[in-house]
Amino acid sequence: MNRAQTLVIDFEVLNQEAGKPERKMAMQLARKAKKHLFEFSAPADMKGTKSLTLSPTEMYVFLPSFGKVRRIASSVADQGFFGLAYSQTDLTTTAYGARYTATRTGEDATTWKLVLTPKAGVEAPYARIEIAVNKDRKLPGELKYFDAQGKQLKIETRTGYSCEGNVCAPAESRMVDSVKGGQTRLVRKSWQVNAPLPDDRFTKRALEN
Numbered sequence: 001m002n003r004a005q006t007l008v009i010d011f012e013v014l015n016q017e018a019g020k021p022e023r024k025m026a027m028q029l030a031r032k033a034k035k036h037l038f039e040f041s042a043p044a045d046m047k048g049t050k051s052l053t054l055s056p057t058e059m060y061v062f063l064p065s066f067g068k069v070r071r072i073a074s075s076v077a078d079q080g081f082f083g084l085a086y087s088q089t090d091l092t093t094t095a096y097g098a099r100y101t102a103t104r105t106g107e108d109a110t111t112w113k114l115v116l117t118p119k120a121g122v123e124a125p126y127a128r129i130e131i132a133v134n135k136d137r138k139l140p141g142e143l144k145y146f147d148a149q150g151k152q153l154k155i156e157t158r159t160g161y162s163c164e165g166n167v168c169a170p171a172e173s174r175m176v177d178s179v180k181g182g183q184t185r186l187v188r189k190s191w192q193v194n195a196p197l198p199d200d201r202f203t204k205r206a207l208e209n
Contacts (some may be wrong), residue, residue, distance in 0.1 A: 001094045001095065001139065001140075002094050002095055003154055003166050003167045004031070004167045004193050004194055005032070005033075005172045005194050006030075006031065006032045006192075006193075006194055006195055006196070006197045007029070007030075007031040007032075007167070007169075007171065007191070007192070007193060008028065008029070008030050008031075008191060008192040008195055008197070009029045009087065009188055009190075009191040009192075010026070010027075010028050010189045010190045010191070011026070011028070011029065011030070011186045011188060011189065012024065012025075012026060012183070012187040012189055013026065013027050013084070013184065013187075014184070014185040015024035015070055015083060015084055015085070015097050015182075015183075015184045015185075015186065016094070016182055016183055016184070017083060017180075017182040018177075018180050018181035018182045019181075022085070023043075024042070024043070025040060025042055025043060025046060026040065026041045026042035027039065027040050027041070027077050027186075028041065029091075030197060030201065030202075031094075032197045032199070032201075032202060033054050034054075034055065034093045034094075035052075035053065035054055035202040036049070036051075036052070036053040036054050036091070037050065037053075037201065037202055038050065038051045038052075038091070039051075040060065040082070045136045046082070047064070047118055048062075048064040049061075049063055049064060050062040050207050051072075051081070051082075051084050051088065052202060052204070052207055053088065053092045053202075054202070056074065056089070056092075057074045058071075058179065059071070059072040059074070059088060060072060060204055060207060061207075062207040062208060064171075066202070067208075068208075069204050069207045069208060072088070084175075084184040085154065085175040085176060085177045085180075085182050085184040086175050086186075087125070089125045089176065090125075090154075090156075093125075094201060095164070097163075098122075099118060099119060099123075099124040100116035100117060100118055100119065100124060100129065101116065101117055101118075101119055102114045102115070102131075103115050103116075103117075107135075109135075109183055110134065111132045111133060111134060111135060111141065112132075112133045112135060113129060113130070113131070113132055113133075114130070114131045114132075114133060114137060115129075115130055115131075116128065116129040116130075116131065126145045126146060126147070126153070127146055127147050127148040127150075128145075128146040128150070129143055129144065129145055129146070130143070130144040130146070131143050131144075134161070137161055137163075137168055137190075139158070139168060139170075140158055140159070141157065141158055141159070142155070143155070143156045143158075144155065151179075152178045153177075153178055153179055154171065154175055154176060154177055154178055154179075155176050155178060156174065156175045156176075157173070157174050157177075158170035158173045158174075158175075159171065159172050159174075160172055164193040165193065167193045167194075168186070169188065169191060171187070171188050171189050172185060172188065173185070173186045174186075181207075
C-alpha cells in the first residue's frame with residue numbers, strides 16, 4: 001500500500017446519506033510519503049474545498065466560503081469527511097503496524113484473514129479491524145471496523161485492483177456506514193504514480209491558492 005513515492009488519483013465520488021438521494025462529487029487525492037492533500041472540484045458548492053493531512057494529529061481544511069485555513073481537531077478526524085461515509089482517518093490510513101497488532105485467524109484459497117487490535121498505550125480509531133487480504137496482490141479486499149463493544153461500525157470493500165509497475169490500487173472502494181446506513185463509493189477515474197510533487201504543495205499556505 002505504500003510502494004509509491006507519490007500518488008495522484010482523481011475520483012468520482014458517489015455519496016449517499018441515509019434517506020437522501022445519491023450525490024455525485026469529484027475529488028483529487030495527492031499523496032507524498034505520509035502527507036495527503038484532498039481537493040474537491042465538483043459539485044459547485046464543494047469546488048475549491050481542500051483538506052491537508054500532515055500527520056494523524058496535524059490536519060487542516062480550507063473552505064472557499066470562509067477564505068481561511070482552519071486546523072482540524074484530531075478528536076473529529078474520525079467523523080464523516082464532508083458528509084462521506086469515510087472519515088479523514090479512513091482516507092489517510094495506509095499503514096497499520098504502528099497502531100495495531102495483527103493476528104492471522106484463518107485463510108482460504110484466495111484470502112488471509114487478519115484481526116487487528118490496538119497496541120498497548122496507543123490511541124487507535126477502531127477497537128478492532130478485521131481484514132481479508134487478497135493473496136494474489138497481498139492487499140486488502142475487505143475491512144470491517146468495530147468499536148470497543150464489538151459493534152460493527154463500517155465495512156469497506158476494495159475491488160478491481162490494477163497496477164502501474166509494482167504500485168497497485170483499487171478501481172473502486174466502497175464504505176458502508178453500518179450505524180447510520182449511508183455509503184460512499186470512490187471510483188478511480190485516472191491516476192499518476194511517482195509523478196513529481198513539490199513539497200510546498202503540502203503546506204498551509206498552498207491551501208489558500
